[in-house]
Amino acid sequence: MMANLAASLFAAEAITTSEAKAKHLRPIAEKLITKAKKAQEEGPMQVHRIRQIQSQLGDREMTYKLVHDIAPRYMERNGGYTRILKLGTRHGDNAEMARIELV
Secondary structure, three states: OHHHHHHHHHHHOEEEEEHHHHHHHHHHHHHHHHHHHHOOOOOOHHHHHHHHHHHHHOOHHHHHHHHHHHHHHHOOOOOOOEEEEEEEEOOOOOOEEEEEEEO
16 A cells, blocks of 8 residues: 555655555655665666565656656755645545645
C-alpha cells in the first residue's frame, strides 16, 4: 500500500489521504528521493540504486520520473522534500485528513 501511495505521490506530486498514512509515507518518500539523488552520480552503484528504487516502487515509469525529473530538483537540498498539510476531518468516518506534497 505504501509503494502505491509513494508512486501516486511522485506521479501527481501531491495527494490527499488520511493523516496517519501521510505520516507513515513521509519517511519512505524521503528515503526514495535521497536514493534517487545518489543515483545521479556516475559510477558502478548508479544502476544498483535505480534497481533498489524500482524494487520498492514496483513501477518502472515512476522510477524513471523520480530519478530523471524529481531528484535533480533537490540536489541542493539536504532533506525535507515533503510537506504535510492538515485538512480537517472526513465526513464519512471523521478521520483526520492531510495533503502530502513535494516541496
